[in-house]
Amino acid sequence: xxxxxxxxxxxxxxxxxxxxxxTLVTLLKHFGGPVELHxxxxxxxxKLVSPEVASVIERGPDPAVLETTLTWLRExxxxxxxxxxxxxxxxxLAIADPPxxxxxxxxxxxxxxxxIAIVGSRNATPQGLEHAEAFAAALSAxxxxxxxxxxxxxxxxxxxGGLAAVGSSVAVVGTGLDRVYPxxxxxxxxxxxxxxxMLSEFAMGTPPLPENFPRRNRVISGLSxxxxxxxxxxxxxxxxTARLAAEQGREVFAIPGxxxxxxxxxxxxxxxxxxxxxxxxxxxxEELGIExxxxxxxxxxPSGEASKAPAAEGTSAKVLAAMGHDPAGIDxxxxxxxxxxEAITVALVELEVAGRVLSLPGGLxxxx
Amino acid sequence: xxxxxxxxxxxxxxxxxxxxxxTLVTLLKHFGGPVELHxxxxxxxxKLVSPEVASVIERGPDPAVLETTLTWLRExxxxxxxxxxxxxxxxxLAIADPPxxxxxxxxxxxxxxxxIAIVGSRNATPQGLEHAEAFAAALSAxxxxxxxxxxxxxxxxxxxGGLAAVGSSVAVVGTGLDRVYPxxxxxxxxxxxxxxxMLSEFAMGTPPLPENFPRRNRVISGLSxxxxxxxxxxxxxxxxTARLAAEQGREVFAIPGxxxxxxxxxxxxxxxxxxxxxxxxxxxxEELGIExxxxxxxxxxPSGEASKAPAAEGTSAKVLAAMGHDPAGIDxxxxxxxxxxEAITVALVELEVAGRVLSLPGGLxxxx
Numbered sequence: 001x002x003x004x005x006x007x008x009x010x011x012x013x014x015x016x017x018x019x020x021x022x023t024l025v026t027l028l029k030h031f032g033g034p035v036e037l038h039x040x041x042x043x044x045x046x047k048l049v050s051p052e053v054a055s056v057i058e059r060g061p062d063p064a065v066l067e068t069t070l071t072w073l074r075e076x077x078x079x080x081x082x083x084x085x086x087x088x089x090x091x092x093l094a095i096a097d098p099p100x101x102x103x104x105x106x107x108x109x110x111x112x113x114x115x116i117a118i119v120g121s122r123n124a125t126p127q128g129l130e131h132a133e134a135f136a137a138a139l140s141a142x143x144x145x146x147x148x149x150x151x152x153x154x155x156x157x158x159x160x161g162g163l164a165a166v167g168s169s170v171a172v173v174g175t176g177l178d179r180v181y182p183x184x185x186x187x188x189x190x191x192x193x194x195x196x197x198m199l200s201e202f203a204m205g206t207p208p209l210p211e212n213f214p215r216r217n218r219v220i221s222g223l224s225x226x227x228x229x230x231x232x233x234x235x236x237x238x239x240x241t242a243r244l245a246a247e248q249g250r251e252v253f254a255i256p257g258x259x260x261x262x263x264x265x266x267x268x269x270x271x272x273x274x275x276x277x278x279x280x281x282x283x284x285x286e287e288l289g290i291e292x293x294x295x296x297x298x299x300x301x302p303s304g305e306a307s308k309a310p311a312a313e314g315t316s317a318k319v320l321a322a323m324g325h326d327p328a329g330i331d332x333x334x335x336x337x338x339x340x341x342e343a344i345t346v347a348l349v350e351l352e353v354a355g356r357v358l359s360l361p362g363g364l365x366x367x368x
Numbered sequence: 369x370x371x372x373x374x375x376x377x378x379x380x381x382x383x384x385x386x387x388x389x390x391t392l393v394t395l396l397k398h399f400g401g402p403v404e405l406h407x408x409x410x411x412x413x414x415k416l417v418s419p420e421v422a423s424v425i426e427r428g429p430d431p432a433v434l435e436t437t438l439t440w441l442r443e444x445x446x447x448x449x450x451x452x453x454x455x456x457x458x459x460x461l462a463i464a465d466p467p468x469x470x471x472x473x474x475x476x477x478x479x480x481x482x483x484i485a486i487v488g489s490r491n492a493t494p495q496g497l498e499h500a501e502a503f504a505a506a507l508s509a510x511x512x513x514x515x516x517x518x519x520x521x522x523x524x525x526x527x528x529g530g531l532a533a534v535g536s537s538v539a540v541v542g543t544g545l546d547r548v549y550p551x552x553x554x555x556x557x558x559x560x561x562x563x564x565x566m567l568s569e570f571a572m573g574t575p576p577l578p579e580n581f582p583r584r585n586r587v588i589s590g591l592s593x594x595x596x597x598x599x600x601x602x603x604x605x606x607x608x609t610a611r612l613a614a615e616q617g618r619e620v621f622a623i624p625g626x627x628x629x630x631x632x633x634x635x636x637x638x639x640x641x642x643x644x645x646x647x648x649x650x651x652x653x654e655e656l657g658i659e660x661x662x663x664x665x666x667x668x669x670p671s672g673e674a675s676k677a678p679a680a681e682g683t684s685a686k687v688l689a690a691m692g693h694d695p696a697g698i699d700x701x702x703x704x705x706x707x708x709x710e711a712i713t714v715a716l717v718e719l720e721v722a723g724r725v726l727s728l729p730g731g732l733x734x735x736x
């Protein structure tokens with residue numbers, strides 16, 4: 001695929017260092033567009049900007065980096081989106097400092113779908129990962145695109161849940177799009193590039209620099225109508241994303257949990273500060289004023305099968321009732337129901353197949 | 369102990385049926401006090417009230433019930449508090465419909481101490497009971513009297529926690545004070561009568577009538593600076609108490625929990641409606657503007673031993689770290705730590721003795 005002059009001009013502008021966004025706006029207005037800006041003489045530039053900035057533009061980007069970028073842009077489904085693109089995300093344009101241009105790999109139409117961000121800690125609990133995936137699947141089924149940051153833990157689970165339904169998922173990353181960080185998410189990144197989207201405002205080759213991640217977070221919230229924090233410790237970057245979302249006028253949602261879990265403390269702080277406490281995907285949709293589909297209904301976060309599963313009957317129903325809402329082993333269930341261990345084992349297999357219970361390590365089972 | 373004329377007059381007034389509080393205020397103002405009101409002729413009464421009300425007063429209460437009441441009042445530490453008592457609780461006087469008179473057994477000085485109500489479901493979880501008792505103990509240690517309703521479950525745990533420290537505890541009940549409901553709380557009621565307080569606005573002999581309990585709840589919140597809901601299902605009476613507290617301008621606090629637990633749904637609804645989410649007793653004290661003592665400090669609700677327990681060391685520390693915040697069995701802990709089952713068993717016994725873990729049914733252990 002060929003890269004047209006406008007895209008090449010934007011890529012060049014993106015690669016310039018030391019060009020403030022405000023200055024860029026002035027220059028683009030004056031010259032009419034990125035191609036014209038590139039063709040401008042240093043003399044005409046010098047009338048508008050400092051000699052330093054004029055020479056930065058005149059000199060242009062590092063040719064090797066530009067060539068890498070253009071090679072990347074020639075791949076199928078690779079592209080960039082700039083301020084003057086008609087499909088630059090309108091939600092992102094509404095924030096105080098939208099990136100003038102970003103790179104994008106994946107399904108372009110996802111950029112203007114209603115979206116929700118789901119974020120949380122990297123070292124989340126199994127329960128937290130399950131929540132992230134289940135809420136993401138239900139919200140995606142309701143037509144929302146799930147935006148997250150491709151980190152391990154909650155982010156990855158949210159992307160997986162989003163990819164499972166119609167709304168799909170977009171990752172906003174803090175590196176160049178020719179890199180995957182963390183490497184363990186390489187396969188997930190490939191799925192996102194094919195069925196969802198990968199987005200970065202950073203140049204090709206940019207490594208995972210800590211200073212880029214808070215900057216990246218404003219794009220996660222900026223693309224979204226709201227941010228759902230699933231599990232977050234008090235020092236989690238998710239709290240920064242939530243704060244940015246509130247500053248951008250977006251909704252903030254948080255899932256509560258045990259007062260003894262450090263992974264619920266972040267969510268609890270957000271709720272105290274005004275975030276909406278949510279128990280189900282339906283709660284989120286109602287707050288956003290989105291019509292609730294059957295997928296998102298239910299008292300617990302619907303996880304694909306579970307919401308469609310038929311009601312348990314006979315022995316299975318008895319075992320399910322005895323299970324309560326905490327993990328339980330076969331011995332406990334035997335004591336509670338008075339049934340033989342064999343009967344319980346059979347019932348648990350049935351319930352697991354029906355998607356109503358989850359098998360945990362250590363021979364424990366939990367309602368899902 | 370003898371019952372003076374004023375107390376007898378108030379007991380008589382309390383036993384009259386069909387005398388609205390508003391009318392009572394008018395009559396007391398006119399005649400100067402309960403004794404004078406009792407001595408009033410029907411003719412002078414008829415000038416102020418309807419003939420029906422005048423004859424109710426003139427006829428007086430059922431002599432047998434009055435005698436039962438006076439017998440009860442003659443017991444040590446039994447008494448009544450009426451509007452014109454200097455130690456009628458000032459917090460209760462501030463509500464829209466304070467009872468003109470109530471019966472009280474116990475330590476009279478507790479009636480005017482700063483108080484907090486702790487309420488919740490009868491069928492609470494073990495975790496909920498632990499929270500109720502631990503928060504109550506910490507808040508009582510900070511000088512707050514714990515008010516609750518003597519029900520099974522959260523109420524009883526809150527009373528026990530309150531009795532354990534300096535603030536003590538007062539039960540507001542929906543029956544006559546010569547009865548205990550539920551009977552399983554008889555021993556607790558005796559402890560409250562000795563070391564705390566038992567309070568009722570209902571006549572001696574009043575059985576546990578369902579219609580009296582919501583009325584009783586306004587006194588629970590009315591005595592208190594705030595109401596803490598520990599665990600409550602969506603149809604729990606605790607939500608009524610919380611609503612009354614909000615109407616009375618008192619603080620409402622709620623402890624969050626798992627989105628899968630029906631016992632957390634009431635607390636979550638309250639938080640959505642504006643209740644303060646609290647994780648520790650310190651959170652409650654800070655909201656109430658009460659100086660925080662060492663007892664109430666700490667990230668988790670301090671439960672006696674746990675807060676004083678020394679840090680676990682060596683194997684114990686390893687096992688504790690592997691436990692996380694969900695119940696876990698020895699096999700799971702063995703897998704997570706790589707330690708032999710015997711070493712883990714020894715460590716768990718040490719941790720249990722040190723008050724750092726709780727042994728649950730089914731061979732599970734949980735951090736406390």
